[in-house]
Amino acid sequence: xxxxxxxxxxxxxxxxxxxxxxxxxxxxxxxxxxxxxxxxxxxxxxxxxxxxxxxxxxxxxxxxxxxxxxxxxxxxxxxxxxxxxxxxxxxxxxxxxxxxxxxxxxxxxxxxxxxxxxxxxxxxxxxxxxxxxxxxxxxxxxxxxxxxxxxxxxxxxxxxxxxxxxxxxxxxxxxxxxxxxxxxxxxxxxxxxxxxxxxxxxxxxxxxxxxxxxxxxxxxxxxxxxxxxxxxxxxxxxxxxxxxxxxxxxxxxxxxxxxxxxxxxxxxxxxxxxxxxxxxxxxxxxxxxxxxxxxxxxxxxxxxxxxxxxxxxxxxxxxxxxxxxxxxxxxxxxxxxxxxxxxxxxxxxxxxxxxxxxxxxxxxxxxxxxxxxxxxxxxxxxxxxxxxxxxxxxxxxxxxxxxxxxxxxxxxxxxxxxxxxxxxxxxxxxxxxxxxxxxxxx
Numbered sequence: 001x002x003x004x005x006x007x008x009x010x011x012x013x014x015x016x017x018x019x020x021x022x023x024x025x026x027x028x029x030x031x032x033x034x035x036x037x038x039x040x041x042x043x044x045x046x047x048x049x050x051x052x053x054x055x056x057x058x059x060x061x062x063x064x065x066x067x068x069x070x071x072x073x074x075x076x077x078x079x080x081x082x083x084x085x086x087x088x089x090x091x092x093x094x095x096x097x098x099x100x101x102x103x104x105x106x107x108x109x110x111x112x113x114x115x116x117x118x119x120x121x122x123x124x125x126x127x128x129x130x131x132x133x134x135x136x137x138x139x140x141x142x143x144x145x146x147x148x149x150x151x152x153x154x155x156x157x158x159x160x161x162x163x164x165x166x167x168x169x170x171x172x173x174x175x176x177x178x179x180x181x182x183x184x185x186x187x188x189x190x191x192x193x194x195x196x197x198x199x200x201x202x203x204x205x206x207x208x209x210x211x212x213x214x215x216x217x218x219x220x221x222x223x224x225x226x227x228x229x230x231x232x233x234x235x236x237x238x239x240x241x242x243x244x245x246x247x248x249x250x251x252x253x254x255x256x257x258x259x260x261x262x263x264x265x266x267x268x269x270x271x272x273x274x275x276x277x278x279x280x281x282x283x284x285x286x287x288x289x290x291x292x293x294x295x296x297x298x299x300x301x302x303x304x305x306x307x308x309x310x311x312x313x314x315x316x317x318x319x320x321x322x323x324x325x326x327x328x329x330x331x332x333x334x335x336x337x338x339x340x341x342x343x344x345x346x347x348x349x350x351x352x353x354x355x356x357x358x359x360x361x362x363x364x365x366x367x368x369x370x371x372x373x374x375x376x377x378x379x380x381x382x383x384x385x386x387x388x389x390x391x392x393x394x395x396x397x398x399x400x401x402x403x404x405x406x407x408x409x410x411x412x413x414x415x416x417x418x419x420x421x422x423x424x425x426x427x428x429x430x431x432x433x434x435x436x437x438x439x440x441x442x
Contacts, residue, residue: 014211015218015395022222032223040220046213047378047389049206053199054379055157055166060196062170062323067177067189081423082316085416086324087360092258093326093408094359097250097333098352106242107341167361214395221393243338244397250330251408259415267422269306277305278414285410289402291321294410302414309426316420320413327405327412328376329359336380339390351384358383 005013025035150156150165157166177185260271275282281298285291295317302313336355340347347355358380378388421427 010211011214014213014215018215018218019222021215022219025219025223035220035223039216041216042209043213043216043220044389046206046209046217047391049209051378051388053202053206054376056195057199057203058379059157059166059170060192060199062167063174063177063192064189064196067174067185067192078312078315078420078424081420082319082416083323085419086320089254089258089262089326089412089416090324090329090360091356093250093254093330094333094356096253096258097247097330098337098355100246100250101243101334101337101341102352104242104246105341106239106246107338107343217395239342240394240397243334243394244401246338247331247334247401248404250334251327251404254326254330254408255411259411262415262419266419267427269418269427274306274414274418277301278411281410281414282407285406286403289406291325291406291409291413294406295321298410298414302417306414306418306421307428308417308421312421312424312426313417316417317413320416324413324416325409327408330408331401331405332359332377332380335377335391335394336384336386339381339393340384340386342393343386343390345386347384354384355380 021039022035024030025032148165148168150162150169153166153169156162156169177189263269263271263274278298278301281294281301284297285294299313299317302308302317303310333355336359337347337352359376377391381388381390418427
């Protein structure tokens with residue numbers, strides 16, 4: 001019967017049962033070793049599975065995204081505008097998230113006892129972080145630029161912390177594919193396109209055990225941090241509520257402030273009309289949590305309701321589904337700092353700049369499928385030296401937040417498409433066409 005339920009329902013059931021099991025085990029005195037030795041490993045397997053496919057996911061999807069630009073000489077102007085708009089909105093989203101999480105500090109609401117319990121789980125990382133901090137003080141200001149270029153690609157692909165190196169190679173490879181003879185490029189593109197499909201299918205396999213992984217993560221997390229003090233678990237849940245509200249606040253800020261400003265600055269479209277025109281795509285994005293699944297509806301509405309020409313929409317929207325993840329990037333910045341706060345780690349200014357850089361580049365390689373944002377969050381955490389297992393802290397509300405951030409992702413894609421079309425003179429007077437909106441049944 002469980003298999004007949006939607007995956008998001010299964011995940012919600014898993015996290016609720018995990019939470020309940022953890023609290024009950026504390027109350028009735030079930031030995032901690034039962035949870036830690038026989039339940040927690042399931043969560044560990046789930047996390048390791050996500051780590052396993054993070055690097056090939058970025059490599060394949062980014063090469064495909066760049067190679068889909070087509071003829072550089074023909075699309076350089078439109079491509080430049082598109083990528084610049086995506087980059088600016090992504091950075092705005094990340095900085096918005098960082099500003100909110102540093103202002104309200106949801107992770108710092110945890111009592112010292114809870115934070116000490118969390119830190120005890122990762123005490124082995126403290127010495128490594130101290131050594132890394134000492135090394136950073138002796139580095140050149142241009143060292144990050146040096147570190148971006150891999151000495152050995154194959155070694156870089158074995159280390160999730162070296163994601164920027166893989167991104168650098170993938171961009172070069174994508175550009176090279178555009179400039180070599182098409183007959184020679186097509187087999188390579190087809191290979192990475194197939195590899196990308198295979199990886200997404202592996203993501204689907206991993207997400208099959210997501211309900212059990214979430215159950216294990218929640219149950220072991222509650223047992224480890226609460227011990228014999230269930231009030232600590234309640235405090236953690238309140239901190240999660242505050243964290244969720246901060247993420248939602250940032251997402252709504254993008255939807256109701258940043259995007260309307262972009263439309264007003266570059267088009268004549270009224271945001272209320274814009275919202276009505278793309279509402280079916282937003283509803284589909286909310287229900288599927290997948291930019292890729294929503295793409296056919298998004299393209300149809302953008303062309304038929306907004307009047308954007310097909311040559312603009314067919315280029316910008318598929319690229320946006322690959323590289324433009326404003327909602328996901330905002331969530332990653334809030335989640336990364338929240339986890340660090342919950343673990344009692346003070347992030348330096350340079351580490352928060354690294355969050356901006358890593359989240360921006362990770363968004364480029366993030367597939368538009370459910371669960372991809374969580375994979376990229378692991379990349380961001382490892383880049384700033386925060387234990388990746390800390391994602392257990394934010395798994396509980398992740399599915400609900402995923403639905404909202406996918407809406408922001410899709411809306412941002414359409415906003416940039418309208419802006420690019422308007423600057424190219426391919427948005428008829430910025431007017432919304434009066435036709436019956438299609439229903440999200442595709």
